[in-house]
Amino acid sequence: MDARTPFGQSYYPPIPTPFTKRMRTNLLWQLLRFVVINVKILRMVRKH
Amino acid sequence: MSRLVVLGAGIAGQTAALHARRKLGRDHEVVVVSPNSRWNWIPSNIWVGVGVMRPEQVTFPLQPVYEKTGITFVQAKAVSVHPEGRSGSPGPYVTVEQTEQGRAGETEMVPYDYLINATGPKLNFGATKGLGPSANSLSVCTYDHAAHASKALDEAVERMRKGEKQTLLVGTGHGNCTCQGAAFEYIFNVEFELRRRGVREKARIVWLSNEHELGDFGMGGMFIRRGGYVTHSRVFTESLFTERGIEWVTRAHVQEVAPGEVSFETLDGEERSLKFDFGMLLPPFSGVGLKAYDAAGGDITSRLFAANGFMLVDGDYAKKPYEEWSPDDWPKTYQSPAYPNVFAVGIAFAPPHAISKPMTSPKGTPIFPTPPRTGMPSGVMAREVAFNVVDMMTGKEKAPTRKASLAHMGAACIASAGASPLRGTAVSMTVFPIIPDFKAYPDTGRELRYTSGEIGLAGHWIKHLLHFGFIYKAKANPLWVAIPE
Numbered sequence: 001m002d003a004r005t006p007f008g009q010s011y012y013p014p015i016p017t018p019f020t021k022r023m024r025t026n027l028l029w030q031l032l033r034f035v036v037i038n039v040k041i042l043r044m045v046r047k048h
Numbered sequence: 049m050s051r052l053v054v055l056g057a058g059i060a061g062q063t064a065a066l067h068a069r070r071k072l073g074r075d076h077e078v079v080v081v082s083p084n085s086r087w088n089w090i091p092s093n094i095w096v097g098v099g100v101m102r103p104e105q106v107t108f109p110l111q112p113v114y115e116k117t118g119i120t121f122v123q124a125k126a127v128s129v130h131p132e133g134r135s136g137s138p139g140p141y142v143t144v145e146q147t148e149q150g151r152a153g154e155t156e157m158v159p160y161d162y163l164i165n166a167t168g169p170k171l172n173f174g175a176t177k178g179l180g181p182s183a184n185s186l187s188v189c190t191y192d193h194a195a196h197a198s199k200a201l202d203e204a205v206e207r208m209r210k211g212e213k214q215t216l217l218v219g220t221g222h223g224n225c226t227c228q229g230a231a232f233e234y235i236f237n238v239e240f241e242l243r244r245r246g247v248r249e250k251a252r253i254v255w256l257s258n259e260h261e262l263g264d265f266g267m268g269g270m271f272i273r274r275g276g277y278v279t280h281s282r283v284f285t286e287s288l289f290t291e292r293g294i295e296w297v298t299r300a301h302v303q304e305v306a307p308g309e310v311s312f313e314t315l316d317g318e319e320r321s322l323k324f325d326f327g328m329l330l331p332p333f334s335g336v337g338l339k340a341y342d343a344a345g346g347d348i349t350s351r352l353f354a355a356n357g358f359m360l361v362d363g364d365y366a367k368k369p370y371e372e373w374s375p376d377d378w379p380k381t382y383q384s385p386a387y388p389n390v391f392a393v394g395i396a397f398a399p400p401h402a403i404s405k406p407m408t409s410p411k412g413t414p415i416f417p418t419p420p421r422t423g424m425p426s427g428v429m430a431r432e433v434a435f436n437v438v439d440m441m442t443g444k445e446k447a448p449t450r451k452a453s454l455a456h457m458g459a460a461c462i463a464s465a466g467a468s469p470l471r472g473t474a475v476s477m478t479v480f481p482i483i484p485d486f487k488a489y490p491d492t493g494r495e496l497r498y499t500s501g502e503i504g505l506a507g508h509w510i511k512h513l514l515h516f517g518f519i520y521k522a523k524a525n526p527l528w529v530a531i532p533e
């Protein structure tokens with residue numbers, strides 16, 4: 001697919017910066033996110 | 049002594065049967081009727097479909113679990129419900145057709161005092177000409193289908209290794225499909241695998257779906273807080289597709305799948321076609337086609353079931369325009385209004401209407417997703433219904449007291465975007481409530497504190513944990529009750 005071809009469907013969406021991409025698999029950050037997401041899910045479960 | 053019969057041993061049926069068995073004394077009987085001898089953790093079929101798991105890793109045999117817990121297992125498929133019994137018979141019963149080897153096709157009457165219908169969906173490939181693994185497209189809805197899809201993917205990869213360009217098409221095979229989340233996971237896992245196998249540049253990957261926009265997922269999408277804005281899931285999803293170089297076609301109703309070519313109509317009335325080398329298109333769902341008869345043998349199917357085959361429960365099924373839909377339309381106790389000892393949970397109950405706004409093409413073709421019913425709500429409603437049935441069976445209550453409306457329930461969904469312990473990712477989504485409530489939350493329909501989405505390796509770890517956790521729970525291993533639905 002043409003990246004960033006004017007008026008094409010891939011022209012408009014935001015794309016992640018290299019830093020954002022790195023953080024997605026950064027072990028320390030993801031360990032923290034693991035805890036945060038689990039807490040979020042458990043809070044949701046407790047709501048019922 | 050009374051007898052609870054649970055039809056179906058999927059996520060909802062297994063949850064209901066295990067909780068009911070745990071709560072009921074041995075003077076009561078719990079019977080499970082299900083055609084398949086194995087339990088399947090369906091969410092991991094995605095990984096079977098790309099070859100990172102084998103069918104044995106996502107299934108286990110049911111009989112040992114039922115022996116251990118004291119549940120009677122009838123390996124059969126229910127064909128009809130007789131809620132009034134038959135003149136001369138002692139009470140209500142279900143007619144079942146054996147599926148066990150050696151007894152296949154034999155019919156039997158299974159009497160019940162209480163009935164929980166958790167038969168899930170019929171995979172309605174027949175709704176679209178040429179759709180499905182026995183015709184011209186692949187599926188990942190069952191572990192067999194997924195194993196077949198994995199083989200086809202290997203063959204496509206082989207062709208790419210030889211230098212051929214391939215078009216891989218993934219999405220929904222009909223204008224009224226649901227479960228877009230599963231197709232979303234599959235396309236991202238396919239893309240991840242192609243990169244891992246070093247052939248990504250040889251592949252054109254296309255998403256084809258009945259959603260109005262990407263990120264709808266059959267629930268009108270969701271709004272989340274992101275970078276100082278409240279953003280629709282469309283933005284997030286388009287970004288994920290663009291980043292991976294995946295093209296998308298939305299608002300599409302597939303009319304026919306021919307070998308290597310799909311024809312579809314779009315919401316603006318255009319008729320188009322697309323050639324493909326590998327095509328995984330989900331089927332629309334309907335009820336499994338149970339019939340119902342009164343004591344005199346008269347057909348009362350329409351009293352128990354909606355036209356789409358799903359069971360009518362305590363929802364508001366009056367036809368009304370989108371503007372008049374209310375969270376209150378959604379069922380709370382899943383009790384049949386016609387027979388108070390009959391319930392339906394999981395995918396088997398009839399939703400009162402869609403969640404995404406219904407849309408119709410100029411030719412009158414409905415093109416919009418039907419409501420998704422994912423694992424977590426299926427489990428929660430099954431547990432609450434089991435508790436209500438136990439209370440009624442033991443004489444503690446005369447009517448259901450616990451409620452589990454999707455309008456007051458949240459859901460968490462972890463959508464895999466690639467399986468690898470250090471490089472994999474998954475989108476972790478939470479929504480509350482599942483049914484948007486624009487009165488309580490005027491701008492977004494949902495509570496922003498509990499509605500979120502992010503992608504990362506942590507999501508993949510959670511998805512893996514859920515795989516092992518839910519298989520452990522469904523096996524009723526020690527402390528299974530501590531694992532939430």
Ligand SMILES: Cc1cc2nc3c(=O)[nH]c(=O)nc-3n(C[C@H](O)[C@H](O)[C@H](O)COP(=O)(O)OP(=O)(O)OC[C@H]3O[C@@H](n4cnc5c(N)ncnc54)[C@H](O)[C@@H]3O)c2cc1C
Nearest residue numbers: 056057058059060090091126167168230394395421422423
């Ligand atoms: C590929 C895929 C991926 C998914 N991924 C996710 C995910 O990541 N997260 C999530 O939350 N949800 C996911 N889902 C949705 C999830 O699988 C469903 O919400 C869930 O399985 C619904 O549970 P159920 O018990 O209602 O139906 P099912 O799990 O389908 O169970 C139905 C049961 O009824 C049995 N049955 C069928 N006909 C009869 C009959 N006539 N008589 C008796 N028994 C019968 C079946 O054999 C089966 O045992 C996914 C779905 C698919 C298809």
